[in-house]
Amino acid sequence: MSRRTRRRLGRVGFYLLMALIVLYAVFPFYWAIVSSFKPGSEMFRIDFFPPPNLANYYAVFAEQPFGRNILNSLIVASAVVVLSLALGLLAAFALGRIRFRGRSLLLFTILGVSMFPQVAVLSGMFELVRALGLYNRLPSLVLSYLIFTLPFTVWVLTTFIRALPKELEEAAIVDGAKPFTIVTRVFLPLLGPALITTGLLAFIAAWNEFLFALTFTLSGEQRTVPVAIALISGASAYELPWGNIMAASVVVTVPLIVLVLIFQRRIVSGLTAGAVKG
Amino acid sequence: MARIELAGVGKRFGSVETIRDVNLDLHDREFVVFVGPSGCGKSTLLRLVAGLEDVSAGEIRFDGEVVNELTPPERGIAMVFQSYALYPHMSVYENMMFGLKLAKTDRAAAERRVREAARILQLDRLLDRKPRELSGGQRQRVAIGRAITRDPRVFLFDEPLSNLDAALRVQMRIEIAKLHRRLDATMIYVTHDQVEAMTLADRIVVLDAGEVRQVGTPIELYQHPANRFVAGFIGSPKMNFLPATYPKGIAIPHEAVEVGVRPEHLRLGEPADASVEGRVLAVERLGAESWVYVDLGLDDPLVVKHAGMADLPPEGAVTVGLPAEACYLFDGQGRSLPRAAFG
Ligand SMILES: Nc1ncnc2c1ncn2[C@@H]1O[C@H](COP(=O)(O)OP(=O)(O)OP(=O)(O)O)[C@@H](O)[C@H]1O
Numbered sequence: 001m002s003r004r005t006r007r008r009l010g011r012v013g014f015y016l017l018m019a020l021i022v023l024y025a026v027f028p029f030y031w032a033i034v035s036s037f038k039p040g041s042e043m044f045r046i047d048f049f050p051p052p053n054l055a056n057y058y059a060v061f062a063e064q065p066f067g068r069n070i071l072n073s074l075i076v077a078s079a080v081v082v083l084s085l086a087l088g089l090l091a092a093f094a095l096g097r098i099r100f101r102g103r104s105l106l107l108f109t110i111l112g113v114s115m116f117p118q119v120a121v122l123s124g125m126f127e128l129v130r131a132l133g134l135y136n137r138l139p140s141l142v143l144s145y146l147i148f149t150l151p152f153t154v155w156v157l158t159t160f161i162r163a164l165p166k167e168l169e170e171a172a173i174v175d176g177a178k179p180f181t182i183v184t185r186v187f188l189p190l191l192g193p194a195l196i197t198t199g200l201l202a203f204i205a206a207w208n209e210f211l212f213a214l215t216f217t218l219s220g221e222q223r224t225v226p227v228a229i230a231l232i233s234g235a236s237a238y239e240l241p242w243g244n245i246m247a248a249s250v251v252v253t254v255p256l257i258v259l260v261l262i263f264q265r266r267i268v269s270g271l272t273a274g275a276v277k278g
Numbered sequence: 279m280a281r282i283e284l285a286g287v288g289k290r291f292g293s294v295e296t297i298r299d300v301n302l303d304l305h306d307r308e309f310v311v312f313v314g315p316s317g318c319g320k321s322t323l324l325r326l327v328a329g330l331e332d333v334s335a336g337e338i339r340f341d342g343e344v345v346n347e348l349t350p351p352e353r354g355i356a357m358v359f360q361s362y363a364l365y366p367h368m369s370v371y372e373n374m375m376f377g378l379k380l381a382k383t384d385r386a387a388a389e390r391r392v393r394e395a396a397r398i399l400q401l402d403r404l405l406d407r408k409p410r411e412l413s414g415g416q417r418q419r420v421a422i423g424r425a426i427t428r429d430p431r432v433f434l435f436d437e438p439l440s441n442l443d444a445a446l447r448v449q450m451r452i453e454i455a456k457l458h459r460r461l462d463a464t465m466i467y468v469t470h471d472q473v474e475a476m477t478l479a480d481r482i483v484v485l486d487a488g489e490v491r492q493v494g495t496p497i498e499l500y501q502h503p504a505n506r507f508v509a510g511f512i513g514s515p516k517m518n519f520l521p522a523t524y525p526k527g528i529a530i531p532h533e534a535v536e537v538g539v540r541p542e543h544l545r546l547g548e549p550a551d552a553s554v555e556g557r558v559l560a561v562e563r564l565g566a567e568s569w570v571y572v573d574l575g576l577d578d579p580l581v582v583k584h585a586g587m588a589d590l591p592p593e594g595a596v597t598v599g600l601p602a603e604a605c606y607l608f609d610g611q612g613r614s615l616p617r618a619a620f621g
């Protein structure tokens with residue numbers, strides 16, 4: 001085999017593999033869209049390009065307070081993002097820039113928190129939520145989601161803050177800046193990519209969370225999207241309305257895709273850019 | 279405008295003593311240069327004066343007032359960092375304005391000061407640029423401009439030119455000298471470049487391992503080094519040191535001695551008060567002068583600075599003359615011995 005054919009074969013193999021990965025990643029979502037267009041009777045007929053039929057979408061919003069559920073998810077996820085970034089940034093400044101005793105122990109403890117499986121903290125969290133009078137209210141979700149968003153927010157931001165040159169901070173001190181000014185006016189603008197990346201990850205985590213949302217809410221009005229979708233039920237106990245479920249899934253996935261596409265470039269630079277050059 | 283006194287200043291990081299018992303008295307409007315080998319504590323001493331580090335011992339006074347507990351802005355200092363440390367997300371104008379805004383300076387006055395600094399440093403056209411759109415020399419100027427707008431009592435520079443190429447370094451060196459004449463601030467300048475130290479300084483402070491080895495004008499340090507360290511550190515190529523013994527019949531005040539003689543004072547091929555014989559190891563011709571390395575059978579070759587082109591074959595034998603008036607004498611502890619000791 002000549003070198004040229006070998007190289008050509010290699011390239012063909014590469015594209016085949018890539019196509020396979022894309023198929024693996026995208027096909028389920030494609031199938032969800034396809035299914036969401038089909039009425040219940042045709043659900044199990046294999047048809048790759050059914051005519052778009054929005055009946056399932058109307059049904060999702062008509063049969064339960066799905067609009068309300070989306071709003072709940074938005075409120076919870078946004079609150080989680082804002083709180084994690086704000087708390088994470090302040091914590092990261094302390095952990096990344098101030099020398100104090102027990103700093104690495106604290107950092108590893110924070111990381112350790114994220115290693116507990118959700119079920120392990122579920123009952124304890126439930127007691128806490130009840131004690132604070134937050135049961136069946138959205139703040140209970142915000143509070144509990146911070147358990148898993150804060151550790152990685154703090155870690156990522158700490159890493160980024162450590163990578164910022166020390167002289168930058170000292171220049172600000174000489175200019176008369178107090179720590180809070182340094183964080184907000186000097187560090188914050190430079191951490192843009194890191195904030196977007198971690199914020200987006202926190203948003204997605206909060207948007208998708210199921211277990212806490214199921215446990216800490218009771219009424220349909222307080223549910224977030226994943227729970228609402230899981231609890232969509234058909235006319236009888238023996239029927240699952242797949243069409244409605246798929247329509248609902250598509251509706252709540254689209255915002256995430258849009259978000260990721262908008263911030264795509266920032267995310268990549270956030271994941272790769274370690275240092276900020278002066 | 280400030281007289282700066284350091285009294286018994288020390289700094290330790292954990293158990294490491296980085297600065298030990300430094301006593302200095304810097305006059306108002308003086309240009310003082312700290313020099314010393316890498317890691318000797320120049321930056322640390324500068325940061326102590328700035329207030330970016332707390333002293334572990336001693337007192338720092340500005341105009342007689344103890345400033346140990348004051349923050350950098352309260353001390354009225356401005357600092358130019360080696361990496362410039364410009365705020366990357368702010369334009370040149372905002373960089374220079376930042377400190378003034380924080381100090382709540384009157385808007386019009388602040389604007390005037392920034393424009394004035396920009397004019398002095400020829401930054402007028404660059405005010406809207408971001409630091410990443412500037413060349414190294416321009417960034418350097420912005421860093422200095424940011425310091426000027428604060429109208430500081432004390433100007434601190436930490437190796438400000440070390441990131442620039444040779445030509446730009448010469449140019450900026452001259453600008454800094456001009457700046458010093460124009461502003462009436464006391465300036466402390468850290469460098470390990472001898473030429474910068476010799477040309478800019480009113481007085482030089484030579485540091486070694488966290489201790490002051492000598493303080494004096496550039497010429498004093500060159501002509502009357504207090505010890506072997508300073509003698510070897512000031513001057514390029516560095517001073518030659520030769521082991522020596524006292525002739526018989528002289529009362530010996532010190533056991534071991536060394537003779538130091540600068541390469542520019544040695545006479546190639548001409549016997550003088552004393553002469554040594556050696557073999558030419560190498561000749562480096564720099565155009566106006568040549569550096570001749572002569573092997574005397576010691577650990578280090580003798581370096582001779584010779585005006586013009588030294589036309590010597592390698593490996594050839596050569597005589598080098600040592601004029602007595604250009605020789606220094608150091609005792610076993612490296613202290614300079616007074617000339618009177620020659621008798
Ligand atoms: N924050 C710190 N913690 C511990 N040790 C430090 C700290 N800062 C400086 N040192 C130590 O103090 C010594 C002097 O450092 P310094 O930066 O003052 O040297 P320098 O003379 O400026 O050297 P250079 O010419 O390389 O800049 C070094 O040995 C350094 O390791």
Ligand SMILES: [Mg+2]
Nearest residue numbers: 320321322436
């Ligand atoms: Mg230094």
